[in-house]
Amino acid sequence: MTPDIVLILARADNGVIGRDGDLPWRLPADLRHFKALTAGHPMLMGRKTFDSLPGLLPGRRHIVLTRDRGWAGEGAEVAHDVDAAIMLADAPTLMVIGGAEIYRLFLDRADRIELTEVHVDAEGDTHIGYPDPVDWRETARADHPSLDGRPAYSFVTFGRRP
Template sequence: MPLLSIVVAVDKAGGIGVDNKLPWHLPEDLAHFKRVTSGHAIIMGRKTFDSIGRPLPNRRNIVITRNRDWSHENVLAVGSLQEALREVIGSPSFIIGGAQIFAESLPMVEQLIVTEIDKTFDCDTFFPRPDPAQWVETARETYYSEANACDYAFVTYTRRL
């Protein structure tokens, strides 16, 4: 299992959110996210934590924030991505957002676990398409969402050596 992965859901245009919220409701993706991340550390920015509203159970919740006074029960608050990564050395861990944390961690991660939603939503935040020169698709499971009337896929990309 790779030590550091990004887990993200994107629409057809690479959108990942609007007004600090998910623009879709895809229960299958939430279940997939839970299966993938349970029992491991999840690293996120404070705004992502605020959008979730609580620590996620059965995971080590690590929140990156510039506010040294910020704290929350059952959450480890750190001041930088580097500090978060020092906390998880040697353990499989997942970067779960937001856009700034994704951008900062992208050069360091070994794997992308992407839910690709075959529909465009109104988004104000985006995730870059995996560059084929750097990433190879290693797994794809395709499904259909009745609730969103669209196809979606759970796709794994592995960094090229």
């Protein structure tokens, strides 16, 4: 079974997606959105992303793609290459949740991108480009204003162009 592959990420306007292994902002609405998107689906991530989680996220399988053949994480299913990770998922939809290297590995195979645009220029050490309009088209957008000192943000869905 070849699953629909969905990349899920939050990105600042300047391309930052991380700082010191964490998100450089706090957006509770984005965490709720992430939970709604990933609930009931296997999540694929790199080892650093797995290590950054506060613990296992309920109702979701945690598949970790790592080159380290000796690595094991409690509650994680481990794969060592992209094809093995996809086969291990064995589900109609695979949610790819990061980090940047994992996104790059799956970008050419992805069917959809669920992007939270965080409308700030954030300081960070991990960056990713905006979806290329040659390959991706925006299919849905929900804009949200700045509130309680938190930045404005948009939930944007992209579908792969045929």
